[in-house]
Amino acid sequence: MTSSTISCTPARSDTTNSEISPVLPRIGVVGLGNMGRALTSSLLTRGFAVSVFSRSQAPLGELEKQGAQKVSSISALGACNVLFSSLSDDDALESVTSQKGGLLDSLAPGALHISTSTVSPEISRRLSQAHDSRQQQFVAAPILGNPDLVQSQRMFVLLSGHAQACEKARVILEPIALRIILLGQDPGAANLMKLACNVLTASTLQSMGEVIALLRKAGMDEQIAFDIFTSTMFDGRVHKSYGGKIVQQRYRPAGMVIPLAQKDLRLALQEARNLEVPMPTTSLVHDRLGAAVDKGWSALDWSALGALAAVEAGLDTNV
Structure with missing residues (x-):
């Protein structure tokens, strides 16, 4: 997959996650605004084990009722194989990722950070390099669709980053998306x-x-x-x-x-x-x-x- 590659996955079937992969990863979600809550709910309905972190307690109650596990810090998400971030802007994404005890410090080698935030192309390129330096993976996966479409698994996902990381992300995203559009290896392209x-x-x-x-x-x-x-x-x-x-x-x-x-x-x-x-x-x-x-x-x-x-x-x- 080159930086100029544009391709689409076929429309997903209505299979369950257990039919797609026999071993489901532990997923973390940080950023529980409207989109983050909808994304978490969608993942839970597909059978994923999901841990969530939010500085605000307000979004946590309903998600816990649906089966999400609340954690007390970003560093506690380090046990997750895959981490979704759904944050408002560049500063929020930078802080959660790069601060002491943030995602760079906490995620294990080989773990994947999927950024669904609408942010600048530059920050995705920079964070991709930072994750690479820790033997972690990063992809940009901004979403086309409102929270209702996300929760009902009818969202479109724009996906870019290193080919191996995009393939790993695709397997997670395909059950919860209507369509995934691959935009090449430049992490900023999707943004x-x-x-x-x-x-x-x-x-x-x-x-x-x-x-x-x-x-x-x-x-x-x-x-x-x-x-x-x-x-x-x-x-x-x-x-x-x-x-x-x-x-x-x-x-x-x-x-x-x-x-x-x-x-x-x-x-x-x-x-x-x-x-x-x-x-x-x-x-x-x-x-x-x-x-x-x-x-x-x-x-x-x-x-x-x-x-x-x-x-x-x-x-x-x-x-």
Whole structure:
């Protein structure tokens, strides 16, 4: 598998993990936000033994009821063969991995760190080298899909890193993913692709918010408009799922909160500057997300770009 390789695993069957591998590894999960909790729940339903760590006690109760084992420190996850991290940004991933008593210090030689976080390509490359120096393995495996899709095992996974580590990760991910897309040996490739996907999603939300506000202001029925959009030329997953949130003004609970979306566009723009690629639309949408944060909407889903368009058009909105 070279750095330019792009391939996809076939759609998974409905076999159980015990049919896929006779010996299941002990899996650890660090980072129990919305995505981390959904990922843990999905692993548990497939029969994996899962240990979890969180500084906050709030997410642990329900996961323990499902069979997860709570541990008191990151270092206690060192007994795991495979470690998933689901963290908010570069700083959080760096801290959990590189701090004293963190994953680098704790994982055994041969253990695999699967980073599902949406982070910069640079940090994945750096952490991959750090794990290599400890005879550990690292792959970037950011997820396309909201927590509901993760928990229902309908997520898409972008996967990159050393070939042997990717194959080891694939065996773990295949039972809980709808599709795994291999993007080569550069650990940063999967992260860059995830940022690109989030740029397209955010740009779509901005555009749908604008046209729905236009039609509402003209007195037209936005539900009819939504039905026309999604049954003709704009029938993609993003148009249907997030467009539906805009039309229904359903911005809670958030699948992706606005500050995280803003962070992802900032990382994409940083890569664009490094590669000298103009991205004017991305810059505009990044600023629109910032305007939503300034309104105190940090807890809302990023589809609240539609609410911002409505408010600025003088329309009522439910936020």
